[in-house]
Amino acid sequence: MEKTNNQIELDNSFVNIYGNNSKHPILILFKLYKGNYGRFALAILFFIIKHSPVWILPIITSNIINIATYPEGHTEKDILINVLVIIALIIFNFPMNYLYTKCQSSAIRQVEANLRSALIRKLQQLSISYHKEMESGRLQSKIIRDVEAIETLSSQIFTSLLTIGLNIIVALSITLTKSMTVFVFFILTVPVAGITIAMFRRSIRKRNREFRREMENTSARVMEMVELIPVTRAHALENEEIKKMESQLNEVASKGYRLDIVQANFAAVSWCLFQAFQVICLAFTGFLAFKKRILVGDIAMYQSYFTTIVNMVSNLITMLPNIAKGTESITSVGEVLLAHDVENYKGKKKLKNVIGDFKFINTSFAYEDGKEILSDLNFKVNHGETIALVGESGAGKTTILNLVIGFNKPTGGMVTLDGYDMNDLNLRTYRQHLAVVPQATILFSGSIRDNITYGLNSYTEEQLNAAVKAANLSSFIESLPEGLDTMIGEHGGKLSGGQRQRLSIARALIRQPKVIILDEATSALDSNSEREIQTALDNLVSDRTTFVVAHRLSTIRNADKIAVIGNGGCIEFGSYDELMEKKGAFYQMRKLQME
Ligand SMILES: Nc1ncnc2c1ncn2[C@@H]1O[C@H](COP(=O)(O)OP(=O)(O)OP(=O)(O)O)[C@@H](O)[C@H]1O
Ligand SMILES: [Mg+2]
Structure with a gap:
């Protein structure tokens, strides 16, 4: 508004x-x-x-x-x-x-x-x-x-x-x-x-x-x-x-x-x-x-x-x-x-539409002075591509995603979107085309419908049903006497972890975004639900720039690029097959999971 x-x-x-x-x-x-x-x-x-x-x-x-x-x-x-x-x-x-x-x-x-x-x-x-x-x-x-x-x-x-x-x-x-x-x-x-x-x-x-x-x-x-x-x-x-x-x-x-x-x-x-x-x-x-x-x-x-x-x-x-x-x-x-720590977009460039080309140019980031979590990161993601970030817990994957959202500002170098330094952009105009499924799902007390359509001015019942179906929520919702209008309690406390996660995915799907961020979006799901959602996500990510963090490496087979994050930077970068062939860090991680 x-x-x-x-x-x-x-x-x-x-x-x-x-x-x-x-x-x-x-x-x-x-x-x-x-x-x-x-x-x-x-x-x-x-x-x-x-x-x-x-x-x-x-x-x-x-x-x-x-x-x-x-x-x-x-x-x-x-x-x-x-x-x-x-x-x-x-x-x-x-x-x-x-x-x-x-x-x-x-x-x-x-x-x-x-x-x-x-x-x-x-x-x-x-x-x-x-x-x-x-x-x-x-x-x-x-x-x-x-x-x-x-x-x-x-x-x-x-x-x-x-x-x-x-x-x-x-x-x-x-x-x-x-x-x-x-x-x-x-x-x-x-x-x-x-x-x-x-x-x-x-x-x-x-x-x-x-x-x-x-x-x-x-x-x-x-x-x-x-x-x-x-x-x-x-x-x-x-x-x-x-x-x-x-x-x-x-x-x-x-x-x-x-x-x-x-x-x-x-x-x-x-x-x-x-x-x-x-x-x-x-x-x-x-x-x-x-x-x-x-x-x-x-x-x-x-x-x-x-x-x-x-x-x-x-x-x-x-x-x-x-x-x-x-x-x-x-x-x-x-x-x-009087707090000065505001996101101020006055006079910054407004984006009419978002293409979804991202570039990390010598990007560094530290939460506290002198303690760099990421240093000198360089990679490129073209529009429509899916990039998977993998790496140990605490390596900085969520931190990178927050740089992409603009919550974190680089402390060195820059991140560009469609050729513009993100610091020069009115990020609100970009975020209208962004959907985020965060690591910890954030829901509010309201109905399932309210939570999925949060902030949307207009949507059709078909769009809503399509999102629900793709997120593999249909059978769950049908089992509820009040269906989509069921109240989910404060922070969605009446739902299971997997249901909350699927609700969060439906919220992203209905938005038809240009850029999607999925941080462990399927971590709380069983293999069956995950496979079903994977199809939906594959549909979702086609034609859209996607950043995905996944611990289960099988889920990122189809990613165009995989970046292995560790030691404050990107240790390996390439497609799934390339990295498997290289027999480096990614290969080791994958092997461990297959055992
Ligand atoms: N707000 C913060 N202030 C200070 N340090 C932080 C903050 N958020 C994260 N960190 C630190 O930054 C490092 C990277 O965190 P990040 O959340 O990016 O890891 P991650 O790769 O997403 O891990 P996981 O796979 O467990 O989600 C961690 O060591 C963490 O302790
Ligand atoms: Mg994380």
Whole structure:
């Protein structure tokens, strides 16, 4: 599926936002919301209206107390007016709250979805070697848990932070208009809050990072453990596995515990500080009223504004750990979005059609620096030819096939396809004409039909049946009550090894590819099935360039060329008859199998 311009822009913008390493995660968060600022401005407006009763109530309260204590010049009507004003504002809260939630939630949920889909698209671009390195559980934790933490952070910022900010501003402004002395007293809370935050910030951040890493480890371990259960059970290693998992879980618990402790200390210290401040404020305003510098009703007003300020500052402080968690998740997601190990075909040559001529020119390959698996490989495969790769286990046959697929990039020399260096090609256009039957069959939970026709936009029932027949699957499928629509379980777990392999062959056959790669495609089959499939494969490979790895050398009699791989290179090259006549390495191998 081609990406739409829109999606590419979105991906690029996420990557650009993350690209500048010096940026603080919170700045990155704000950038993620680019394009939604309008909705947030509206949300703030609705918020102010919905929230206004909270700010007006202390004034009303003070008015009513003052009317009651100093009734001269007032009537009962004045009390009524005050009450009506506040009731009207309270009733207005409901519709405004609805509008506010609508604006902010739609923006936040949208960004959440965009972020996840940017991650998923990035995963589809990252190279196969990146995926081999990265555990799937870790990726899952990033896509689910971290994006969720970012979403939580966003709603917190746009709800709590907005409440906190506005409450403080309003309380301070009203106080300022009423009494400069009280205002100055209020302002003193700022440095105290600042010092408390500074004291705890670093350790909260550190504990959060440790906890997040440990959660990712757990996620990866759990995935691995579940996949390993059959092996574990077969070797009666359940208790060992449980012990291993438990020690991992204990690690999470201890990291979580440390995080909780530091957060709780922080919350407790700030709570004590601010409660003390509140008592001092009461004493202070009481003293002012005693000296007749303010009215008695004003004590209630200032006290409730100060309580608001103190509560807001302490809310801000208790939010801090969550902010730390969210920013940690922003960093975590960035680790994937910024990974450079992608298959990038931008500006590379697109192939209109594939002929299937391959050349290995002084090709070398190493998985790790300095440890060459293949060196200076030179051979040629013309279109329509079948080349068989044989050699000991670990000789590098699958590695060569991965060079042909383009999963591996040569570390020296090059591999050419139809005369072009494969590094210069848009490999997607080539792989549309490629079918691979890998050494370890990869199936997904779905029906047999889904697995065979994976990714095909259109196919006819005849084509499907032909592929099934050629792969020698017909009688098996007919024996199933639901036939082609039988579900095969996760990774095809409900099928036998040979059935899985034949399904994988059918998947290759239906694609009508120009290039075919068969890595031990018939290793799990009995001689009878193998012979039958051999005919199908012979049909399949006619007119198509085929790379085949086979341990059973009888199956490659018809190959046009045989390459014996060993010692990091090609030790023999030629047709079956030539190599048998030569009485070299191939002859020895063949003789061993015939005995
Ligand atoms: N991802 C990897 N990272 C590091 N080394 C690897 C990797 N994959 C394979 N190797 C090493 O490269 C060598 C060649 O592996 P390869 O899979 O190509 O062998 P093979 O000829 O296909 O063997 P078999 O017949 O057993 O399938 C082996 O020694 C293996 O340990
Ligand atoms: Mg192999």
